[in-house]
Amino acid sequence: MGRDLTRRERLKLTRQEMAEQPPETRAVNFDEVNLGYTPEQAVAEAERCILCSHPVCIDGCPVGIDIREFVRLVADEQFQDAVDVIKRDSFLPAICGRVCPQEDQCEGACVLARKYKPVAIGHLERFVADYERGHGGQTDTKDVPKTGKRVAVVGSGPAGLACAADLVRVGHDVTVFEALHELGGVLIYGIPEFRLPKEIVRAEVDQLAALGVRFETNTVIGMIETIDELLEDDGFDAVFLGVGAGLPRFLGVPGENLIGVYSANEFLTRVNLMRAYEAGAETPLLDLYGKTVAVFGGGNTAMDAVRTARRLGAAPATILYRRSEAEMPARAEEVAHAKAEGIEFETLVTPIEMHGNEDGWLTGIRLQRMELGESDDSGRRRPQPIPGDEFEIAIDVAVVAIGNDPNPLIQKTTPDLEQTPWGTIVADPQTGRTAKVAVFAGGDIVTGGATVILAMGAGRRAAASIDEYLKTGVWEIVAETEA
């Protein structure tokens, strides 16, 4: 049993900081930066929770994990029970514990956040999930009767994997189709090893394979097979689309096709999926050693790109962002880690033009200084140019990380799938049902670029709705006005 502490005693405890690789060491390797809690640290951190009667932290979690209960179990050293509580609502705790923007979600809502530091819910979630993986993994081997219904899941990101998991657990026959040669979506090709070890993603995939989920990689749906063919020719009873938002935006300034200008997707794919950082890699990447690298953007993708460039020897490696640091959408931890690793931040600037030499290689960028004006609909103050305040910087390589739009491959060959003017697929937020009978969608393809936990939650809600549809055969779409 955990220690019996009074509320006042709990409030006096200090937040347990997670050990990290020292900045000088980690800035030259791709190993994970955060090293994890020891069991003692986890218990000490869990004891900080005052076990609120109205645990507002739960409202902050997009999937409503019973945080108070799992944290209480950690304080009691019931680590496996703690992870079981999390898994009622989340399918990927080892991943979400690492990559959720906790400061905007669970930890941002925690009552301790105002006067003290919030309970380190993310670190605790990560700890118990790693504990489970280190102790023989999940205990999920229940034999369920097969329903004989077949579901095609398109895309193997968090939305697709979560949907597949819930469907296979209730006895449906599930096949996941993935365009690339590896499974995991952005978790594999986008988020770098130093933030999310690929071994963790592979363990989740292996677990699903063990439960009987079939995986077909190198299969681009929309090209090799349309959605109609999956339903009509291949005998699938339902299709879930979790194809993500993977069409990179560029800046739209002159010179952005110069050699040395990458989209973040290309840069990170070359490094993560194709392992261009390893000695002897077959896939090339421009040599960044001692080069000046600038990354446009202020989100997680921009932080991942700039920190990756740093690890590949870039100096200086700089973030160029058009708003101020307060508006950066990246996780606070990533910004702090980037700074500790020597990343430079130049805020309130926007590119006007990229310059190159006669062979077409990038040499520099002309930038416009910005200031913050009125708030826009997102509540963030809108950046506007300061007339005449322009300057030029010399750079060797630029990475554009200003977001992704949905890839239109599937919509193009499925005309009866309703889409928004932004190219996202229209789907009911509660059920994932689209305008096309038997077709469901969730994750970034519906919301636009969002988060792992939201994609996972959407995959699970769709799975519940798919199960219901397969049992009842009733297809009912919530009227547009209600949605």
Add this chain to the structure above:
Amino acid sequence: MNRILEAHFIAPEVKYFRVEAPKVARKRRAGQFVIIRVTGSGERIPLTIADADPEAGWIALIVQGVGKTTRTLNQLQAGDTLHDLAGPLGMPSEIHEYDTAVVVGGGVGTAIAYPTAVALADAGNDVIAIIGGRSREFVILEDEMRAVCTEVYPTTDDGSHGFHGFVTDKLAELIASNPRIDHVVAVGPVPMMHAVADVTRPHGIDTVVSLNPIMVDGTGMCGGCRVSVGGETRFACVDGPEFDAHLVDFELLARRNKTYGAFEHYRNEEFTASEHDRVNPPGSC
């Protein structure tokens, strides 16, 4: 894993492969390509589907060994496997009715142009082929082209076979003598496609080229394959690979294709060295 059913050289450094890929064989249309990896740690490279048999379930790839990946691939034999194969990718060739279409292939470009020639002929068009090579042994698919085209003109730089000169010289000659020519498809090295565009432009002949930028995913996700067409940025893997030749910025394409020149050169030398060791094991003389 896709099994290689047949493999043989059809020209120096150019190998023909029949590869088991039943779904791709059924689905593919002229002008589309696949992305393959030779090994589990290999690079992803695009290759055009040169031919396919939907009943037998195979596709044909014709590969010129230019660097590490293609040269490694060209060592494979019937019975070996490709580690990954994804496709069909890209937009199919647009096939309409023309008075007379000319298909121009330079080097291994002939392999990429061949399926389009077949599709044009199947749609009832008169098709003329101009297929070039440095010398006789580099001219490929001549018999295959003859089977579908009304006229076939091999050209060689050294005059060892067919017309002595460049494909563009032959094309200019044909255009001058045949006013019915109203569509040209050109595939080959970037300077050749550029030159073809310059030949047809003054005549206002509708001309299409198949571009070969560096690709990674081939699904529109990375933007590495971007090309400039009519001043607009397009992704060759999903918007192409075929584009209006008169609007393509060929210089940009040629420059961007040199991005990894130093790396490729190094890997190629390394490959040549390992090849030397393989053929002459240490200790042999």
